[in-house]
Amino acid sequence: MKNKWLLFLIGLGMAVVVGFLSHFTFYTTGEDDTLQMHTWLGLTLAAILTLFIYTFLYKDNPLYKFAEHLLVGTSAGYYLVIYYHNSVKPNMIDQIVAGFQQIGHMRAEGTFNFVDSILTNAGIWAIVPGIFGFMILFRLSRKLSWLSRYSFGFYIGTAMGMYIPVGFQASIVEQIRGTIVHSAAVEPTPVFNLTYFGEFFSHPTWGGFVQAISGPLVIVGIFCTLMYFFFSKEHTGVFGAFSKVGIWFLMVGFGASFGATVMARISLLIGRMDFLINDWFRGLILPLFGGG
């Protein structure tokens, strides 16, 4: 409890200091390159919060928790505002207001009629998705949560209807085709192509070898991996041998994914360290002491 109050006070204090100091010019780094206080504070805060987050590598602590909660809170607030201004307001509120304004004009001009003012008034019909969206909030009520199912049903049905034809083509039909022919080539050639072996044996090169075995490897890999996921039969004998080969292919796939993940995570570390060293320390801190 004590920690919570301490974290709250640290956060409040930082917000007040940032708000107060952001109005002042801090120092100049060149003729026309005036560095504003809010830029300096923004970068310094980012640097401090980065260090707070990295303290977790030693062990969990209040500084890490503070930075983590700050990130979650600001992200939630940011996304709420973005979604409101990019979806709720333009697609619902503005439409409904415009719809009622149209009705108002028609009534004032004496041209109000049911078809033109209501049925073909797109703005008024924005109320319907608005009601559907509102019904999702009933998810929070145990008694009325069934109302949200209509909204989810509509949403999932629409999304599936949109995705299934194109998704099936992109992720299944094209992939099956890619197992049979090299569809990316200008003139598609069969994946299992014995002429590549002929070319390799007549002119043995590393590239020729890879080209010759890649097709059969794809076919064997797919066949054996599918065997592994066939659970209606016990994995013994010849069938078991195929499924074991399938496991090897899966392991190679997971290894590639793990390697790629390591590369991605290290890239993020490099990005943060680059920011700390070059943007913050060399760009802001050193000039303060006459260096840089």
Added chain:
Amino acid sequence: MYKILNAFLKINRRWIFLLVLLGVLIPLVLGKGLTRSYPGDEVVKVYNFLNNLEEGDIIIASMDYDPATIPELNPMARAVLRHCFNKGIRVVSLTLHPAGPGVVITLIDELLREYSQPGVNPDGSVRPVRKYGEDIVFLGYKVGTAVNILALGEDVRLSWPQDYAGVELPAYGSDPTQTTLPLMCDVQNYSDVKCVVTISGTRIPEYWVAYGYQRYHVKVATGCTAVMFADFYPYLQTGQMIGLLPGMKGAADYEELINRPARAMVGMLPQSIVHLMIVGFIILGNIAFFIVRRWEKKGGGNR
């Protein structure tokens, strides 16, 4: 020996964190980077496609990423946009990620400042002047990935009636001298653009393939984080993507191809050092594991 190997297997992970940190910090502090990169085929395909476009051709750059993936994707987006600016390819940029606008507009501002005056690129080529509205437009973010990709196939104005700054898009085919966004006079839908370059740390490129390529047959090139690229290779192999820029390596490759080494190239040295370090740890760990297990089976490890 047994004790040393056993201690090695039970090493506190904080020492590994420290070594990784040093492997990253030292090259960055010294300001050293790789002097060259060897571009992969999938990157060369993207480069060749853009390089073969005519001056004045238009592409869509869908920069669908947030601050969390800046280290990998910003260098990539910067290199692709520099290539477009140098070639005179016009760019309609947008983002389908809610946290994207701040990142993208900062990058575009930075590049427009760089291209605000005629000059010379570091490789000696002429750096032309590029202007917002004529050479690049940023439409901002709209909610609904699939819906917006489909809307772009009909008319960009259905989803984006205004640009990011709130300037009304001119009508398709209208007089370009009467608007501050003349580029948009030439753009209605995918038939007016040569390709879509989607740079993303999410699965949004799959949406571009499904809705953009499959529905409207627009060519799609992808830049993605290293975590994602293994998932996108099947689309490359089946010709549904024209090329792929995988993570920081893809960005460094593209910097190499446009003769403009920048942050990705600098980042690839610590990246390589840490990779070697991790491979070393894996090999040493496995050797130690098997030796210790063998000793323990034989004599209980009393050495």
